[in-house]
Amino acid sequence: MIRAIVTDIEGTTSDIRFVHNVLFPYARERLAAFVTAEQYNEPVSTILANLREEIAQPETSTAELIEVLFAFMDEDRKSTALKALQGIIWRDGYVNGDFKGHLYPDVLPQLEKWKAQGIDLYVYSSGSVAAQKLLFGYSDEGDITPLFSGYFDTLVGAKRDVQSYRNIAAQIGLPPAAILFLSDIHQELDAAEAAGFRTTQLIRGDDDAASHHYQVPSFSNIQPEQIPS
Ligand SMILES: CSCCC(=O)C(=O)COP(=O)(O)O
Numbered sequence: 001m002i003r004a005i006v007t008d009i010e011g012t013t014s015d016i017r018f019v020h021n022v023l024f025p026y027a028r029e030r031l032a033a034f035v036t037a038e039q040y041n042e043p044v045s046t047i048l049a050n051l052r053e054e055i056a057q058p059e060t061s062t063a064e065l066i067e068v069l070f071a072f073m074d075e076d077r078k079s080t081a082l083k084a085l086q087g088i089i090w091r092d093g094y095v096n097g098d099f100k101g102h103l104y105p106d107v108l109p110q111l112e113k114w115k116a117q118g119i120d121l122y123v124y125s126s127g128s129v130a131a132q133k134l135l136f137g138y139s140d141e142g143d144i145t146p147l148f149s150g151y152f153d154t155l156v157g158a159k160r161d162v163q164s165y166r167n168i169a170a171q172i173g174l175p176p177a178a179i180l181f182l183s184d185i186h187q188e189l190d191a192a193e194a195a196g197f198r199t200t201q202l203i204r205g206d207d208d209a210a211s212h213h214y215q216v217p218s219f220s221n222i223q224p225e226q227i228p229s
Pocket residue numbers: 008009010019023078083086124125126127128131132135159
């Protein structure tokens with residue numbers, strides 16, 4: 001029996017184009033000036049120290065770190081430091097009303113249904129927990145954060161790493177077989193499955209013939225009690 005659902009964001013609850021065409025450019029345009037201005041203030045000072053550790057170059061200057069961050073953005077590297085900075089920069093965009101967090105229309109009704117059925121809801125994204133709370137707090141459908149019991153980001157590990165899902169199950173306090181993970185990326189679902197999670201793949205656009213996971217086009221097609229094991 002499914003007792004908790006963990007959902008990915010990009011390509012699952014929300015359009016990839018919102019993340020890549022709205023959020024990423026917004027942060028990219030502001031990142032150099034923001035990091036330069038905030039480099040000696042918290043939390044940016046600690047984030048930059050963590051980035052120096054991540055790249056194993058303790059003496060790197062702020063200007064060089066900014067170059068590293070641009071290279072990370074070019075390759076969509078899921079660096080914890082980059083994700084933390086993006087999340088801080090996005091706050092202004094949400095608060096000023098420059099954009100709202102995209103939600104596919106099938107998402108909110110289904111989350112509400114599952115919650116009413118007693119299924120606990122969680123989020124797992126490479127975006128920082130702060131960024132996740134902003135997206136769902138300033139969403140197209142208003143503030144839907146009260147639906148969620150918890151959030152996970154790369155601090156539990158990378159999304160294609162089996163141990164990340166073991167960590168999530170331990171933190172939720174349920175056996176992996178009682179948790180359903182929703183994602184559009186089959187490599188993430190493979191890792192979750194290897195940890196013992198049930199899985200379902202959202203196919204919001206192109207088919208994924210390389211996947212063996214149960215596939216659905218929208219949240220309205222997901223019936224947790226009927227997910228094949
Ligand atoms: C919190 S919305 C922004 C998500 C993000 O920054 C990202 O890189 C998406 O990565 P994911 O692993 O969730 O596909």
